[in-house]
Amino acid sequence: MTVIRSVFRGCGAYLPERVMTNDELAKIVDTSDDWIQERTGIKQRHIAAEGEMTSDLAFNAAAAALDNAGLEPDDIDLIVLATATPDETFPATATRVQARLEMRNGFAFDVQAVCSGFVYALSVADNFIKSGQVGRALVIGAETFSRILDWNDRTTCVLFGDGAGAVVLEGQEGKGTSDDRGLLSTHLHSDGRHHDLLYVDGGPSSTRTTGYLRMEGNKVFRHAVVNLADVVREALEANGLTPDDLDWIVPHQANKRILDGTARKLNLPSERVIITVDHHANTSAASVPLALTEAVDDGRITRGQLVLMEAMGGGFTWGSALARW
Ligand code: UT7
Numbered sequence: 001m002t003v004i005r006s007v008f009r010g011c012g013a014y015l016p017e018r019v020m021t022n023d024e025l026a027k028i029v030d031t032s033d034d035w036i037q038e039r040t041g042i043k044q045r046h047i048a049a050e051g052e053m054t055s056d057l058a059f060n061a062a063a064a065a066l067d068n069a070g071l072e073p074d075d076i077d078l079i080v081l082a083t084a085t086p087d088e089t090f091p092a093t094a095t096r097v098q099a100r101l102e103m104r105n106g107f108a109f110d111v112q113a114v115c116s117g118f119v120y121a122l123s124v125a126d127n128f129i130k131s132g133q134v135g136r137a138l139v140i141g142a143e144t145f146s147r148i149l150d151w152n153d154r155t156t157c158v159l160f161g162d163g164a165g166a167v168v169l170e171g172q173e174g175k176g177t178s179d180d181r182g183l184l185s186t187h188l189h190s191d192g193r194h195h196d197l198l199y200v201d202g203g204p205s206s207t208r209t210t211g212y213l214r215m216e217g218n219k220v221f222r223h224a225v226v227n228l229a230d231v232v233r234e235a236l237e238a239n240g241l242t243p244d245d246l247d248w249i250v251p252h253q254a255n256k257r258i259l260d261g262t263a264r265k266l267n268l269p270s271e272r273v274i275i276t277v278d279h280h281a282n283t284s285a286a287s288v289p290l291a292l293t294e295a296v297d298d299g300r301i302t303r304g305q306l307v308l309m310e311a312m313g314g315g316f317t318w319g320s321a322l323a324r325w
Contacts, residue, residue: 005174005182006122006129008325009071009136012064013165013293014057015046015280022158029154036158041256045161045281048144053087055096057164058142061289062097065138065166073101076168077134079108080125082117082141082285084314085148086110089204097140106134113190114198115252115313117141117285118165122309122321123186129171140166141285148200150212159254160213161281165289178239181304181324187234188319194223198314224258227318228310229265235308235320243268248301252311253277253287262310274300284313301325 022033081094094108113120118141125137142164174180202211312318
């Protein structure tokens with residue numbers, strides 16, 4: 001049986017120039033480098049410059065991904081941009097990226113699933129490709145969380161950073177087996193009852209302000225380890241695979257302890273988990289493509305390997321995307 005698979009043709013990433021260390025944060029709030037590293041694994045984060053917007057970060061990552069794929073903007077039919085920090089309430093930040101790329105074809109829109117946004121966006125783009133409606137899609141995760149942080153709240157402001165990552169997906173024929181290259185499956189979940197554990201206390205329809213991020217971190221932590229282990233098992237079972245078959249897990253980079261806890265629950269050696277949270281902190285929808293791009297660029301992820309991406313975030317939302325690179 002012949003099927004259409006969304007094959008990864010290229011990837012790229014962008015981090016703003018300005019680096020903020022834990023020691024710098026310790027001058028703003030009552031925290032320490034020791035506490036942050038021990039509880040989260042984070043050493044530093046990147047912060048967007050004054051006037052540098054989510055669309056700027058997204059554009060740079062998208063341009064890098066297109067370059068890596070050897071393609072031009074007009075080779076792309078669709079842009080799906082995952083973000084919880086759009087430039088403006090509307091239009092979609094994806095359309096700004098489309099304009100900056102001078103892309104005259106296709107269509108562009110945003111997806112909002114906070115930290116799971118990139119996995120959701122991959123799933124959306126994959127379905128457009130599998131249906132035959134588009135041939136190639138640019139899938140971007142980009143955030144400027146520094147703009148929605150309460151810099152007086154030490155329980156949240158130390159955890160997040162700004163950044164962007166992107167991939168180019170291309171429809172190619174596969175045999176319909178797990179040996180095919182490209183996305184093998186995506187699984188998405190949400191449970192709106194957990195709104196109060198992780199949300200932003202503002203928005204156009206409620207307070208007419210942008211608001212600040214609020215989180216009950218330890219409750220989110222407990223849900224994250226359980227949901228992420230479940231969603232990994234779900235992806236493996238759906239494809240008739242076991243944890244041993246996985247070459248790499250590319251998780252949402254929120255906290256090193258969550259990544260270690262999930263790997264332990266699955267009996268997966270930590271050497272097969274891509275960890276980049278130490279140098280860019282939690283970049284929400286950007287974290288999976290940032291980690292993916294780093295591991296591809298440094299030669300860890302190679303063609304033909306089995307890669308499982310997973311994420312969990314506000315909503316709650318969570319999900320996985322299993323791919324053969
Ligand atoms: O990406 C979306 C998903 N988000 C996440 O996955 C985040 C999940 N949660 C976490 O990563 C962790 O829960 C945190 C890193 C947020 C917190 O770690 P924790 O081990 O759960 O700590 P805690 O919240 O239980 O706080 C322990 C102590 C508290 O002091 P007391 O009450 O024991 O005296 C906090 O006030 O640590 C204190 N604390 C801090 N101390 C120094 C909280 N934040 C800080 C800080 N510096 N920045």
